[in-house]
Amino acid sequence: MMRAGLQALLSHWTRNPLQLFTLLAGLALATALWSGVQAINAEARASYDAAAQTLGEARYAQLRRADGSPIPQQTYIDLRRAGWLVSPVLEGRAQIGAVDLRIAGIDPLTAPPGVGTIALTNGEIGDFLTGAGQLFATPDTIARIGETPDLTFLPTDGVAPDLAITDIGIAQSLLNAEGEITRLVVIPAQPLGRPPLEQIAPDLVLTAPQNDTDMAQLTDSFHLNLTAFGLLSFAVGIFIVNGAIGLAFEQRRQMFRTLRATGLPLRNLIGLLAAELILFALVAGTIGMALGYLIAAALLPDVAATLRGLYGADIAGTLTFRGGWFVSGLVIALGGTALASIGAMSKLARLPILAAGQGRAWAMVSSARLRIQAIVSVALLLAAAGIAAFGSGLIAGFSLLGALLIGGALALPVILDLLLSVGERIAKSVTAQWFWADTRQQLPGLSLALMALLLAMAANIGVSTMVSSFRLTFIGFLDQRLASEIYVSTETAEGGRLLEEFATEHADAVLPILSAETDLAGLPGTVFGARDHATYRDNWTFLSSTATPWEAVHAGTGILLNEQTARKRELSVGDPLTIGEATFPITGIYGDYGNPTGQAILSEETFRDLFPEAEATRFGLRTSDPEALQETLIYDFGLDASAIIDQAGIKAISLDVFERTFSVTTALNILTLAVAGFAILMSLLTLAGMRLPQLAPVWAQGLTRRALGRYELIRALLLAALTTLVAIPLGIVLAWALLAIVNVEAFGWKLPMYLFPLLYLRLTLLACLAAALAALWPARKLARTPAAHLLKVFSNER
């Protein structure tokens, strides 16, 4: 019986291959988009983890020289012999083979757990420690380095690209830095009776451990965008699957009745259907994973470039296949199918054994059902508003996104029905009236596809608005932060003093960048000392400030604070802030995008009073002729070209990075719209066969098949256009939620939102194009329907 039942169920698909294709393709596409985005995220995260873990020393306190110069090895020994448990790290770059390799030298014997995580078997450690020339790097890096006769490279995962970890002795010789140490990692558990640092190494400064790497915080914002995209794409796909499954159930109602009537128990029937769906989910999931892998592989180089440029985060541009990712993709496909089939299954479970066997699904949806949908939608949208007003935390942020999307999607058929009925009322000609009424009548059948289109559009508008807002804000931020034409840095404080002296003669203004680590309202942060110059007054914009924020700062009676710290400590303009022993009123709060830590700005004089030991090694130089100044610095002062950064160059790089970000965003835009277009196509094709009985009378009354086809096309365009009318505000609200709620909850800073009407217009056109392309084939098919088929409708009715 089970076998016969299964045969009967599956025979439906052999008779309706198109429906089978819709189901599989919808699920596969949904899985592909989701898994593609996840693959990119996973790859990038794995790379940062590798980078962060490379030395993994960020979570330990560290010692450095205040002026940034190398620490003599003897200082390390002096500290150890005094009871300071510190471990040396030497870092630098060297050209090894074909690669400008970053080299990190560690001492595995004194390194704390987690620093330089490389697995050494006991055979290798001897070679690692005794100058045999062992370096650990990723297989990819090793391949690019090529042959190196004196060095042995060992492949390992968990190291950043273009980085090699080796023993400090080897690093010293490779970097030509005998007896030098870049910094010392301080082991958390220190012995009793340790003398103070000043007594052993007064020129070293202790920096506190960081809980999170800066990079992780920064790049998380980028990944959040991608994840939102992936999730929305998946929702679009689920709508398609839901439609296909619903249709398959409705069409098989007669079959279910027959199977039940011939003795197949309900439990077994549901079991068979579930098995069938699991099989489909696995097949479609696997196809989807393959597609997702292709998508990820195609986009990853751009993502890698974006992240490298934006945050300096090195990720490899190649994709590695990760087992966990594949399994999670299949789970998502199964879960999505389960989600999409809940409705149909529960309907089947409640089906009376001898229920009327006729298809009912694509009949006019009762106004009662529309009303329920409207109520649920309004409730969800109200909930979203409530969360926005009173909720806090990242979970609330994502709940808000969910409520908005589902509420918006459920509202769509209601709104469209309303708009169409208005059209129907104002229509003059009979044909027009028929057109509106017929469109309205088709709405239930198309509404799932249209919801998918709505979600795709809203997601695209939301994410594009977010990315574009980010770009505008960031460029403005760069203008503010990189106001000087040239930035130079020196290795030592002595060099800094000489440079300042030299530059004062040749540049219009020299702006030293003085900074010190300090405590800001109980949070670790950096305080800067700014020279009194128009550059700051002219270029800096504040989120909130007194009338003359800089004047107060330069008078020593004010301090500027970054937004993150102000938000975390609920500080506003006028509140006092204590730095060391001195307290200043906050005169301005400024946006400080992408920086996870606290930051404050004082005047140069006040700063030097508070931090007399800090010396500038970086300077901003104002000049009307940047090129000439650069040449003077290189040839007359002898500064290394790598120590000079020209501001125009940075901006060009940043812009280039944004272009790449856009190429990722655009590619995802087109993909999601294609999925939505596909949903429309499938719905129209499904409807086409069932609509013949409705169209036959219209044809009989004189509308040509050509005209009918044309109306099909116009209808699709009209519905798409109306959908975008709903999608644009929904997308904008979505963008607002991402920027003002989710971003603040996740990163502590709010991105200002800008609107981009041209972008929305382009997306609208793209959506209409997708709908038109989707309708083209069904319309053509209708225009070419043999008259005999239409006639048959009448004879069948008899």
Place this chain on the structure above:
Amino acid sequence: MNVKALAVAICLAAPATGQGFAGLGTEVDGFSVPQPNPTFDFPADHGAHPDYRIEWWYITANLDGADGVEYGLQWTLFRSALAPEDGTGWETPQLWMGHAAITTPTDHFVAERLGRGGVGQAGVTADPFDAWIDDWSLSGPDFDTLRMTAAGADFAYEVDLTATGPLVFQGDRGFSVKSSEGQASYYYSQPFFEVAGTLTLPEGEVAVTGSAWLDREWSSQPLGGDQTGWDWFSLSFDTGERMMGFLLHEGEDTSYTSATWIEPDGSATPYPNGAFAAEPLTITDVGGRDVPTQWQVRLPDRGVDVTVTAMNPQAWMETSVPYWEGPVHIEGSHTGRGYLEMTGYE
């Protein structure tokens, strides 16, 4: 960093598969091997022997605190060579490991240090004598007058050691055979140190006095390939006599034993395999391991038949290479105090 690999490398200092406890039974490769009938050259031999694979400076002390509490103290510096070479710089193949501990009747404080030779972080010089790793040191103008310091996150000590007797040479005039296959080490002791100093514990500082026992041993392959651990006893009897005995585990039930009887004037009598016997009486669960913490120890030739009981059965050394080491009480034919070290119970 793979701590296990590192630990093995340090105690084994030879590539590939380790054998015996901590790889002490592995093949020798280019290193010098102890030979019978040694002649020692002091003070030079108090210093390091880089052409031998392993070496240690090992001090244990039984102390009485001014607070009336009994304490045990350990200070050990291990040297382990990856190759029979010495020199300066990071590539020097000499690695060092320090272990320090204070045992009280209720607590056991342990610290460990690892370091590289060649850069000054750890090492030993013979004249004047100075053995150090980081801030820990054992040093003095000569080998009879030493100051010993160590500190961990929750304890520290600083004590002075003064020798009241001569060095004692173990085995055949300092050539100590460890297995019937002939593995051996150079081994001498200074069991006559008087101790005075201060311990720093979480409760505060305690003045202490007592006695200490120093062991010096170096070799390149001290254990046979099938020897998986040992039980080592250093016993100081109230009569002024002292006894060193060890039992090396060979497979399940067999063992190789050795002992030295030391008169109060320092004259020593070595005993060959089989003369000395030790049987576990009580097994204690020490962090999930079965460790014998009470022993019946016999040296019939000297009428010794005593029960040796751990002062604190939980004196486990949770270090890269873990083992048990702590003070013991002696009762039976003789009474006194001493130290017990047990390896191979991991």
